[in-house]
Amino acid sequence: MHEYSIMQSALTQALNEARLAGAVRVHEIRLRIGVLSGVVPDALQFAFETLAAGTSAEGALLTIEEVPARFWCAFCRKEFVSANLYAECPDCGNPSGELRAGREMELSSMEVDRV
Amino acid sequence: MCEDCGCGLSAGIATTISGHDHPHPHHHAPEPRAEERQTVELRRAILEKNDRLAERNRGFFRARGILVVNVLSSPGSGKTTLIGETIRRLGPRLKTAVIVGDLATDNDARRLRDSGAPVVQINTGTVCHLEADMVARAVKQLEMNGLDLLIIENVGNLVCPASYDLGEDLRVVLLSVTDGEDKPLKYPPMFHTANAIIISKLDLNQACAFDLEAATANIRRIAPRARLFEISAKAGTGMDDWCNDLVRQHEAVKRRGPLD
Numbered sequence: 001m002h003e004y005s006i007m008q009s010a011l012t013q014a015l016n017e018a019r020l021a022g023a024v025r026v027h028e029i030r031l032r033i034g035v036l037s038g039v040v041p042d043a044l045q046f047a048f049e050t051l052a053a054g055t056s057a058e059g060a061l062l063t064i065e066e067v068p069a070r071f072w073c074a075f076c077r078k079e080f081v082s083a084n085l086y087a088e089c090p091d092c093g094n095p096s097g098e099l100r101a102g103r104e105m106e107l108s109s110m111e112v113d114r115v
Numbered sequence: 116m117c118e119d120c121g122c123g124l125s126a127g128i129a130t131t132i133s134g135h136d137h138p139h140p141h142h143h144a145p146e147p148r149a150e151e152r153q154t155v156e157l158r159r160a161i162l163e164k165n166d167r168l169a170e171r172n173r174g175f176f177r178a179r180g181i182l183v184v185n186v187l188s189s190p191g192s193g194k195t196t197l198i199g200e201t202i203r204r205l206g207p208r209l210k211t212a213v214i215v216g217d218l219a220t221d222n223d224a225r226r227l228r229d230s231g232a233p234v235v236q237i238n239t240g241t242v243c244h245l246e247a248d249m250v251a252r253a254v255k256q257l258e259m260n261g262l263d264l265l266i267i268e269n270v271g272n273l274v275c276p277a278s279y280d281l282g283e284d285l286r287v288v289l290l291s292v293t294d295g296e297d298k299p300l301k302y303p304p305m306f307h308t309a310n311a312i313i314i315s316k317l318d319l320n321q322a323c324a325f326d327l328e329a330a331t332a333n334i335r336r337i338a339p340r341a342r343l344f345e346i347s348a349k350a351g352t353g354m355d356d357w358c359n360d361l362v363r364q365h366e367a368v369k370r371r372g373p374l375d
Contacts, residue, residue: 002242002243002244002274002275002278005242006161006162006278009161009162009164009165010161013157013159013161013163014157017155017157018155021153021155023153023155024150025150027152031161036303036304036307037278037304038274038275038277038278038304038305039278085303085304085307085337086300086303086336086337087307087336087337087338087339088336095335095336095339096339097339097340099307103304105160105161105162105278106158106159106160106161107157107158107159107160107161108156108157108158109154109155109156109157109158110154110155110157111152111153111154111155112152112153112155113150113151113152113153114150114151114153115150115151
C-alpha cells in the first residue's frame with residue numbers, strides 16, 4: 001500500500017505549485033497513471049481524501065487518467081495495446097520487450113482559483 | 116462613509132481633503148475581484164524527487180565502479196539465503212556489501228553478517244518498500260572504497276518496490292517454487308521491470324509439484340528479455356552461473372567508468 005506516499009508526493013508538489021501561482025484554492029488535480037505502474041487508482045482516491053483535508057485542496061476533485069500498456073511488436077512492426085498487461089502481440093503472439101507507455105505516474109495539471 | 120459615493124473610508128486613509136469634492140483623492144478599497152479560475156500545467160513525474168535521488172546514487176556508484184543489484188520478491192522467497200550464499204561463493208572475486216530493508220527486526224542483517232560481508236539494516240517502520248534516500252543514508256554507514264558489489268535486499272513485497280528506482284544497475288526478481296508458477300501473471304508490474312529473474316528454492320521443486328516449463332512460459336509473457344536463472348541456494352544448483360554473471364556485470368560496470 002504505497003499509494004499514500006505516492007499521493008502525498010503528488011499533493012505536496014501540487015500545493016507548492018499552487019502557492020507559486022498565487023492560488024488560494026485547488027479545485028481539481030489531474031494525474032496520469034499507467035496500468036503497469038503498480039499503483040491502484042482507487043487507493044489513490046482514498047488516500048487523496050484523507051491527505052487533502054485541511055489543505056487548499058480539501059474537497060478538490062482528483063481525476064485519474066489511466067494510461068494503457070502500449071508495446072511495440074518488432075515482428076508486425078506496429079504498436080499494440082495490451083488488454084491484460086501481458087507483453088504478447090495479439091496478432092502474432094510474440095512477446096515484446098519494448099514497452100512504450102504504461103508505467104507513467106504523472107502529475108499532469110490542476111485547476112486553481114487565483115485572487 | 117463617504118456620502119457621495121458610499122465608499123468605506125477606513126481609519127488609515129488620509130481624508131484631509133476639504134469639502135470632499137468628487138472626484139475625490141481618497142483611496143477606495145480595491146473592488147474585490149472575482150476569483151479567477153486557472154489551469155496550471157504541471158506534467159511532471161510524481162516520484163520526481165525519488166528519481167532525482169536515485170540518479171544521484173547511480174552517479175555515486177558508477178564513479179566508484181560499483182555494481183548495484185536490487186533484489187526483490189514476495190516475503191519468504193529466499194532473498195536472504197540467496198544473498199548469503201552469493202557472497203560466500205563470490206568470496207574474494209567481488210568485495211560485496213549488503214543493504215537490507217525490512218519493516219522491523221535486524222534478523223536478516225544478522226543472518227547475512229555470517230557471510231562476512233558488511234551489512235546495514237534499514238527498518239522502514241510501516242513503509243512497504245525502500246526509497247532512494249534510505250539507500251543514500253545507509254551507504255554512509257558503509258566503507259565504499261574498494262567495494263565491487265552492493266546488494267540491496269528490498270522489503271519482501273511484489274507490488275510497491277517496483278515503483279521506486281534506488282539507483283541500481285540491475286533489478287533481480289525472485290520467483291520461488293513455493294510461490295507458484297503463475298506469480299508473474301498475477302504481478303506483471305514487478306516482473307516487467309526485472310533485468311534478471313531467479314526461480315529459487317529449486318530443491319523443493321518436486322515437493323511443490325512446480326511446473327518449471329509453465330513458470331518459464333509465464334515469465335516470458337511478461338518479461339521476454341530478462342535473463343533467467345534456476346537456482347537452489349541451499350543445494351548449490353545454478354549458483355555458479357549466477358555468480359559468474361555478477362562478475363561479468365561488474366566488469367561491464369567498471370569498463371563504463373565514472374560518469375562525465
